Amino acid sequence: MTDDVHRYGKQIEEIKEGESLTVTETISxxxxxxxxxxxxxxxxxxxxxxxxxxxxxxxxxVPPVLLTGIITSAISKHLPGPGSEIVNIDVNLISPVYHEQYVTFNFEVIKIDLMKEVVTISVEGMDDEDNRLLDAVIMVRPPKMLANVE
Structure with a gap:
């Protein structure tokens, strides 16, 4: 057994309010x-x-669950990243998304609750003409530092 420490996504102490991420996707x-x-x-x-x-x-x-999947995937991959646990999702679908349409998802950390160990992230989905397609609020429990994870 080694004493290696494997870090995955950002821990809550490393996340700052206002931190952001932009992801553009198309659903085929x-x-x-x-x-x-x-x-x-x-x-x-x-x-x-x-x-x-x-x-x-x-x-x-596009089925709404595919849009939600893009959001949860970006959280799992990038902000906070691997090891994160989504504890609440609230999505408001404003306009439909059509097949092969580009959607830009803008993520922003809007609240950090150290007591509950939860980060709140707002998400806005826009088309290529800057029309709002959806907005969401996601509550995420960021990963903790783990030792000896293979």
Whole structure:
């Protein structure tokens, strides 16, 4: 056994209010089909042009859970990073996201609660014309320093 200390994401003491991250993603038809296959979700609003044309959206939209997945993935990878535990998610969907549409997610640390060991992160999703598509507030428990993790 070694005394190596493996660090993953940022610990709460390393995070500052105002810290930010920007991630731009597009959700492909392949991503949507993988989600639908995994969850057995057969909502025609996500895949059928003939159906979607008859709705206010006029074309298929991205399942909201895929947008939430991008948010949680960015938190797990970057801010605070690997080892983080999401303890609460509140997402407000403002406008639909369409297949192959670029979405820029802006993350900002808005509160650090040292007593509860929780960081609150606001997220805003924008399209390429700066229209707001979603906003979210995520409460995250950052990782702690662990010893001897292989």
């Amino acid at each position: 038809q392949r991503d949507i089909l993988l989600y639908l296959g995994l969850t057995n979700d057969n909502n025609p609003l996500y895949t059928q042009m003939a159906y979607a044309k008859q709705t206010e959206y006029q074309k298929p939209i």
